[in-house]
Structure formats: structure tokens, C-alpha cells
Amino acid sequence: MISARKIMLSGLLALGMVTTMIPSAAQAAVGSTDDESGMRIGGFDAAVARANGYEIVTLPDGSQASVPAAKAEAARRGSYVPKTGVLVKPSKGGVSANAYGSRSGNCGTSWVQISPRGGGSAGLTTGMSLVLDSGGPWDIHWNVNVSDRNGTSNQYYDEDDGYVSGTGLSWAGKGRTLNLARGSATVKVTAGSFTITGAGWVCFSYAPGATDIIT
Numbered sequence: 225m226i227s228a229r230k231i232m233l234s235g236l237l238a239l240g241m242v243t244t245m246i247p248s249a250a251q252a253a254v255g256s257t258d259d260e261s262g263m264r265i266g267g268f269d270a271a272v273a274r275a276n277g278y279e280i281v282t283l284p285d286g287s288q289a290s291v292p293a294a295k296a297e298a299a300r301r302g303s304y305v306p307k308t309g310v311l312v313k314p315s316k317g318g319v320s321a322n323a324y325g326s327r328s329g330n331c332g333t334s335w336v337q338i339s340p341r342g343g344g345s346a347g348l349t350t351g352m353s354l355v356l357d358s359g360g361p362w363d364i365h366w367n368v369n370v371s372d373r374n375g376t377s378n379q380y381y382d383e384d385d386g387y388v389s390g391t392g393l394s395w396a397g398k399g400r401t402l403n404l405a406r407g408s409a410t411v412k413v414t415a416g417s418f419t420i421t422g423a424g425w426v427c428f429s430y431a432p433g434a435t436d437i438i439t
Contacts, residue, residue: 256339256347261430262329263352265311266418272362273424280424286313290423308357309425331358331427332393336368338402338411338436345403346438348379348411351386351396352419352429359422360392366429367414372438373405378414395419410435 268280268290279296282288283306290309291299298304308330332354339347350368354360366381379400386397402409412433419427 256337257434257436258335258337259432259434260333260335261432263331263334263354263419263427263429264329265309265331265425266428267311267426269363269420269424269426271424272420272422276359276362276422276424278359278423283310287311288313290425308355309423329427329430331355331421331425334413334417334429334432336411336413336432336434338409338434340436340438341401342439344406344438345401346409346436348400348402349397350381350411350413351394352427353394354419354421354427356393357423358393358425358427361388361395361419362422363420364395365419366397366417368417369412369414370402370404370409371412372409373407383419392422404438406438408435409438 268288270280273280273290274293277293278290279293280288280290281296281299283299284302288311289299289306291304291306295304299306332352334350334352336350337348339349341347348368348370350366352361361383364381364383364386368379370377370379381397383395386395388395410433413429413431415429415431417429417431421427
């Protein structure tokens with residue numbers, strides 16, 4: 225069931241009313257290390273799509289797509305060909321290729337950053353920037369794996385643990401402080417991290433990771 229909160233969030237995204245500033249991975253703080261990689265479509269959420277005026281359809285070639293509801297029948301017939309929001313049907317005996325590990329994907333990009341602060345602590349930031357037709361982040365399930373000399377742990381985020389940009393297309397998790405062992409430490413978005421977008425796309429991260437020295 226879709227909550228009223230998420231329906232309200234979707235409306236705000238569509239109107240561009242969420243105006244919180246989001247830090248970019250490209251604007252790394254001095255003494256920090258960051259990494260950026262793509263996000264890919266791995267499926268669809270029909271209920272979310274329908275709540276926001278989209279419909280999940282099967283195209284003539286067997287691929288699936290999220291399209292505006294008014295164009296659904298045309299897409300099924302092939303008279304309307306969506307350019308985005310398409311999950312390509314796998315080739316015979318193969319899988320749908322999504323260029324895993326590339327710096328951009330058919331959903332957009334994701335990033336993570338670690339910023340050593342001295343005294344065995346470091347800052348952690350992470351987020352995503354999605355393509356226009358995605359409808360922006362709607363429901364977020366995000367994990368960052370943290371590894372240092374003492375072992376590993378996980379930092380979990382959902383849509384309430386961060387900020388949406390004024391365009392409604394980007395999300396950044398609230399900055400967190402990590403207490404780590406001195407030496408090398410790595411932060412990595414897990415491959416299972418995903419967001420469901422306003423158009424019903426299920427977008428998975430290509431799992432960016434960053435390593436720095438904790439002092």
C-alpha cells in the first residue's frame with residue numbers, strides 16, 4: 225500500500241517544491257575521497273507507477289516499459305516508442321545488458337564519499353541523481369558497507385534519511401560521522417541498494433566505493 229506521505233512527496237517532486245540544497249559528489253570536500261557510478265533499471269513497481277499516472281506495458285519486442293497512462297495502448301501497439309524507462313528483453317540464453325560498473329546508467333548515477341576528520345573519525349555522504357523521465361526518487365532502500373581494520377558494518381538509509389533536490393531528481397543522505405580504526409577504510413554502496421521512482425522504475429546502484437586513510 226502506498227502511504228499518503230509518499231503520495232504527497234510525489235506531488236512536491238512534480239511541482240519542484242522541495243528546495244533543500246544537495247551536495248554533489250563532484251564537489252568533494254578537501255581531504256575526502258569519493259566515487260560515482262551509474263544506476264540501472266532492474267524492474268518496475270506497477271502500483272507506484274499507477275499512483276503517479278504511469279502504466280507498465282509490454283512492448284511489441286517483449287521489453288517492458290513505464291509510460292504515461294494516456295500512451296499505454298499506443299506503446300503496446302508500437303505506434304508510440306518510449307526512449308527511456310525501458311527494461312530490454314534479454315537475448316535468447318542471455319541477460320539484459322546494463323553495462324554494470326559504468327559511470328552512468330539508464331536511471332542516472334549514484335555516489336558515495338568518505339571524509340577523514342582526524343581522531344579516528346570520518347564523514348560519510350551518499351546519494352543519487354536520476355534522469356528526468358524517472359519521476360525522481362520515491363521509495364529509497366540504501367545501504368553503505370563500511371570496512372576498516374576492525375571489520376565491517378552497514379549504514380542503512382531510507383527516503384526520510386536524506387534530502388531531495390529542488391528539481392526532485394536527486395537525493396542525498398544526511399551526513400553521518402563514523403568512528404573508525406586508524407588506517408585504511410572503505411565505504412561502498414551495496415549492489416542491492418535501490419530506489420523506486422515516481423514513474424515506477426526500480427533503479428539499482430552500480431555500487432560505487434571509496435577508500436581513504438583514517439588518522
